[in-house]
Amino acid sequence: MLPLSRLASVLSSNTTATRLSRLPDRLNVQIRTRDMLSWMLCPVAMLGIESCSTTAPVQQYRVTATVQDLMEGIVDPSADALWDSVAFIATESGTEDRRPRTDEQWRAVRTNAIMLVEAANLLSMPGRRVAADKPDSSAPGLGELSHVEMQQRIGLTHDAFVQLARNLQDTALQALAAIDARDAQRLMDAGGAIDEACEACHVTYWYPNQQRPGT
Numbered sequence: 001m002l003p004l005s006r007l008a009s010v011l012s013s014n015t016t017a018t019r020l021s022r023l024p025d026r027l028n029v030q031i032r033t034r035d036m037l038s039w040m041l042c043p044v045a046m047l048g049i050e051s052c053s054t055t056a057p058v059q060q061y062r063v064t065a066t067v068q069d070l071m072e073g074i075v076d077p078s079a080d081a082l083w084d085s086v087a088f089i090a091t092e093s094g095t096e097d098r099r100p101r102t103d104e105q106w107r108a109v110r111t112n113a114i115m116l117v118e119a120a121n122l123l124s125m126p127g128r129r130v131a132a133d134k135p136d137s138s139a140p141g142l143g144e145l146s147h148v149e150m151q152q153r154i155g156l157t158h159d160a161f162v163q164l165a166r167n168l169q170d171t172a173l174q175a176l177a178a179i180d181a182r183d184a185q186r187l188m189d190a191g192g193a194i195d196e197a198c199e200a201c202h203v204t205y206w207y208p209n210q211q212r213p214g215t
C-alpha cells in the first residue's frame with residue numbers, strides 16, 4: 001500500500017488529469033463524471049487499477065501445473081532431500097552419522113523444507129488438474145484410481161484434500177523448526193511424520209483400493 005501522503009501526490013500529479021485538461025470542456029466534464037463515479041464505486045480505481053471496470057471477477061492465480069507435475073517436480077525431490085539429509089547407517093566398515101553440519105548444508109536443507117511447506121499451498125489451490133488431459137499413458141496399477149476418477153474424487157471432497165495437504169504442511173513446518181534449531185534428531189522425526197502425511201493422501205486419492213496384508 002502507498003502511504004496516504006504519497007497517494008495524494010500521485011493523484012494530484014495524475015497524468016490522466018493533465019491530459020484531460022487539454023480536451024474540449026464538455027467532453028472533459030463527461031469523462032471526469034465517469035471517473036468520479038468509478039472512483040466512488042470502486043476505490044481501487046483511484047489508483048488507476050482497472051480491476052473494477054469489468055464485471056468478470058479477477059482471476060487471482062493462474063493454475064497451470066498438474067498435481068502430478070508438483071509431485072514430480074517439487075514435492076518428491078524436496079522430501080527426498082530432507083529424508084536423505086539425516087541417517088544413521090551401520091555397515092561392516094563402520095557407521096555413518098549423516099546430518100547437515102556446515103552452514104551451507106543447513107541452508108540447502110532449509111530451502112527444501114520451504115519448498116515442501118509452500119508446495120502444500122500449491123496443492124490446495126482449487127482448479128488444479130491431477131494430470132495432463134492426454135489419456136493415461138499406462139493403465140492404473142492394481143488398486144489405483146484412473147486420473148479421471150482421482151479428479152472426480154478430489155473435486156467432490158476438496159476440503160478433505162486440502163486438509164491432507166495442510167497435514168503435510170504441518171509436518172514440513174516441523175522439519176523447518178528442527179532445521180532452524182539445528183536439531184538433526186528432530187529433523188529425523190519430522191521426516192517420519194512427512195512420510196505418513198504423504199501416505200495418508202495417497203491411500204485416499206491415488207490407490208484407495210490397494211490390498212493391504214491382513215485385509
Ligand code: HEC
Pocket residue numbers: 067068071072075076079123130131150161162164165168194195197198199201202205206
Ligand atoms: C494432498 C494429497 C497429496 C499429498 C499430501 C502427497 N501427494 Fe503425492 N500424489 C497425490 C496424488 C493425487 C497423486 C497421483 C497423481 C499422479 O498420478 O501422479 C500423487 C502422486 C505422487 C507421485 C507419483 C508421481 C507420478 O509420476 O505419477 C509421487 C512420487 C508422489 N506423489 C510423492 C509424494 C510425496 C513424497 C509426498 C509427501 C512428501 C506426497 N506425494 C504427498 C497426492 C498427494
